[in-house]
Amino acid sequence: MLPKDNKNRSTSPVCYLDEVDSSYSGIEPLSASEAVMSWRKKERRRLIDQRMATSFTTRSSRTDAIEQNLKRLLGDVRDKVISLYWPFRGEPDLRQSRTWIEKLGGRCSLPVVVMPSAPLVFRSWTSDTTLRKSAWGLVEPEASEKLNPDLILAPFVGMDQDGYRLGYGGGYFDRTLVELKKPAVVVGIGFEEQIIPTIYPQPHDVPMDWVLTETGVSKSPTQRFSGNLEEPG
Numbered sequence: 001m002l003p004k005d006n007k008n009r010s011t012s013p014v015c016y017l018d019e020v021d022s023s024y025s026g027i028e029p030l031s032a033s034e035a036v037m038s039w040r041k042k043e044r045r046r047l048i049d050q051r052m053a054t055s056f057t058t059r060s061s062r063t064d065a066i067e068q069n070l071k072r073l074l075g076d077v078r079d080k081v082i083s084l085y086w087p088f089r090g091e092p093d094l095r096q097s098r099t100w101i102e103k104l105g106g107r108c109s110l111p112v113v114v115m116p117s118a119p120l121v122f123r124s125w126t127s128d129t130t131l132r133k134s135a136w137g138l139v140e141p142e143a144s145e146k147l148n149p150d151l152i153l154a155p156f157v158g159m160d161q162d163g164y165r166l167g168y169g170g171g172y173f174d175r176t177l178v179e180l181k182k183p184a185v186v187v188g189i190g191f192e193e194q195i196i197p198t199i200y201p202q203p204h205d206v207p208m209d210w211v212l213t214e215t216g217v218s219k220s221p222t223q224r225f226s227g228n229l230e231e232p233g
Contacts, residue, residue: 033202036200036202039200040166040169040199040200041169043158043166043196043199044157044158044166044168044169047157047158047166047194047196048089048090048157050193050194051089051090051091051157051191051193051194052089052090054090054191059090059092059191060093061214062092062191062192062213062214063092063093063094063214065214065215066092066094066189066191066212066213066214067094067096067097069212069213069214069216069217070094070097070153070187070189070212071100072217073187073210073212073217074101074106074151076104077101077104077105077106078104078105078106079105079106080106080107080150080151081106081107081108081109081122081147081148081149081150081151082097082101082106082107082108082109082149082150082151082153083108083109083110083111083122083149083151083152083153083184084097084098084108084109084110084125084153085110085111085153085154085155085189086110086138086139086140087155088137088138088155091155091189091190092155092189092190092191094153094189098125098126102126107124107147108124108125108126109122109123109124109125109141109147109149110122110123110125110139110140110141111140111152111172111176112134112140112141113134113136113138113140113172116170117171117175118175119172119175119176119178119179119180120172120173120175120176121146122146122147122148122149122152123140123141123143123144123145123146123147124141124144124145124146124147125141125144126144129141129142129144130142130143130144148180148181148182148184149184150184150185151184151185151186151187152177152184152185152186152187153187153189154167154173154186154187154188154189154208155188155189155190156188156189156190156194157190157194158190158194158195158196158199159188159190159194159195159196159199159208159211160195160196160197160198160199160201161195161197161198161221162198162201162207162220162221162222163188163207163208163209163211163220163221163222163223164198164199164201164205164207164208164222165188165199165205165206165207165208166196166199171204173186173206174204174205174206177206178206183224185209185210186206186208186209186210186224187208187209187210187211187212188208188210188211188212188220189212189213190213191213191214192213192214192215194213195211195213206224207220207222207223207224208220208223209223209224210223
């Protein structure tokens with residue numbers, strides 16, 4: 001954020017390098033996309049640090065509220081495939097949701113990174129599934145059945161007011177949502193303090209259908225697909 005003008009503040013002479021030909025200054029100006037990438041990197045770091053600085057007790061309490069809101073959103077999950085996630089860097093830990101989803105007749109999966117810059121695949125996750133730690137430090141099923149999710153929970157680092165998600169910068173979820181052969185409802189999961197005015201969405205960014213935090217569930221203004229979900233009462 002630029003500092004507010006203060007006439008009483010002593011300053012050095014104003015720099016007009018942005019008005020000088022770059023060949024004279026020796027500094028190449030940032031393109032719009034480069035400026036967004038730079039801003040996102042700093043904002044991502046700020047939001048992760050903020051989340052990690054939150055006490056475990058507070059995160060757990062907020063996560064309990066998130067799980068209750070998830071139950072309201074999902075409703076009848078019989079014969080549905082729900083993609084959960086393995087928590088990372090202080091994300092809401094919803095792993096226990098698998099138990100009640102299975103009891104209600106649903107199936108669960110976890111996303112798997114196949115290779116860099118490739119879409120994710122989703123593999124079945126039950127209490128009997130063999131898990132492994134990937135090269136990226138995430139826990140994922142080793143060789144279970146591939147599934148096509150009906151609903152995907154996408155944890156976010158930041159979420160803007162139009163439903164666009166700021167992740168860790170790898171672009172895996174965006175590539176995956178574009179490549180899915182079967183449309184899936186996508187729910188952004190995070191804490192309310194991670195909601196920001198904008199992430200400056202770019203053409204490759206894919207909006208969420210729903211946004212879910214400890215304070216409630218909201219339909220994204222840019223919702224792509226609602227499936228059979230009804231708005232929670």
